[in-house]
Amino acid sequence: LEIDIHLFPEGTRTSAEAAAAVGCELSAIAKSLVFMVDERPVVVVISGDRRVDPERLAAACGGGAARRASLDEARAATGFAAGGTPAFGYQSPLEVVADRSLERHETVWSAAGTPTAVYPVPVAALIRASGARWAEVAAL
DSSP states (O other): OOOOOEEOTTOOOSHHHHHHHHTOOGGGEEEEEEEEETTEEEEEEEETTOOBOHHHHHHHTTOSOEEEOOHHHHHHHHSSOTTSOOSSOOSSOOEEEEEGGGGGOSEEEEEOSSTTEEEEEEHHHHHHHHTOEEEOOBOO
């Protein structure tokens, strides 16, 4: 996977900031969020215009409950700070779930490890690189 990182000193911490910086639709941002499913970390890659439904995520992961990870839990699990968490490249293997909302775009923008760096990537390549499995976890 070849990555062409784009730096934006004003920040790309949120999907809205990233979309404004690169000049794309909010839905073309692939945000990577860390959740705890029965106390195990799971990364969810989802379109910037969608929210994760914890109940749907728990069901998709075979768990009883899911909640958003704390900032400390997210960093401990991935090695990255929230606002810059990439879809892959963690310090140890993690389960990654990709919401089907990403399929609306051929190419999306993903965080590159810092709150000021993003890169464009074909959705299929992002899924391959992250080892994600598809699931419907967005809130309805």
